[in-house]
Amino acid sequence: MESMMTVRQVAELLGVHENWVYDQAANGELASYKIGGTRRFDPDELRGWIADHREPENGRQPRRRSAQNDRRRATRCST
Secondary structure: OOOOEEHHHHHHHHOOOHHHHHHHHHOOOOOOEEEOOEEEEOHHHHHHHHHHOOOOOOOOOOOOOOHHHHHHHHHHHHO
């Protein structure tokens, strides 16, 4: 099992300031744990967060399918 990461390690990995890491952890955006009065981060959860926030190579956001489009698609396919 990998050891938990510190705020400093996460900040270095992401290339951001430590205060940003604290803010994201405090608002629940980054999963963290208070252990011995300090914040720690699970490396696997951090990898998942990074994957979820990765932008496509062309810099454009992927098109999100709406529920309405899903219903239209399902209606067309079922007839």
